[in-house]
Amino acid sequence: NAGVTQTPKFQVLKTGQSMTLQCAQDMNHEYMSWYRQDPGMGLRLIHYSVGAGITDQGEVPNGYNVSRSTTEDFPLRLLSAAPSQTSVYFCASSLRQGVNEQFFGPGTRLTVL
């Protein structure tokens, strides 16, 4: 199993540009989530999904969109990038509700100029 994969590993954007961070898992996990990690602030939940076709907001959803058309994929879209979105982004997955151990991808380091 590849586990959780994320692409790209690094990205530089200009303010106002859009992009999609890709996330895929091959463990048939129903739950997937996106976090951002900033120095001294731990991990903050952006969006999550409990299954294909179902998404919900986390604690910092503004400026980000998600969709979950398949069990395997959970892309994160930045519609109009802002410098405040400079961060390291992690995708994670876990089994259904009640089994909460999360498996993390390697992260995407995003810089918005």
Added chain:
Amino acid sequence: AQSVTQPDIHITVSEGASLELRCNYSYGATPYLFWYVQSPGQGLQLLLKYFSGDTLVQGIKGFEAEFKRSQSSFNLRKPSVHWSDAAEYFCAVGARTNAGKSTFGDGTTLTVKP
């Protein structure tokens, strides 16, 4: 709402010394509790978890943690630290009824002196 506090932002220990990283949580029922480790430039890896039963749980790499309900704590321990243990450590609490949503602490950075 659930929350996690890791009181120590940074800890330095000598190689071979014992280690204890503190974690306090707030949750209305018996929580799921986790410790993750993050090496520089890497994603998070699960060290150990507590769901129920024995309050002393063993994890990978020689780590253990003890759940103390009366103190709302889940401290991570290791009897003898190795230089390779230098990393950032995150405590997390998961909600039993919230579709796997976890709340993470702000992390503790461990430096190991030779």
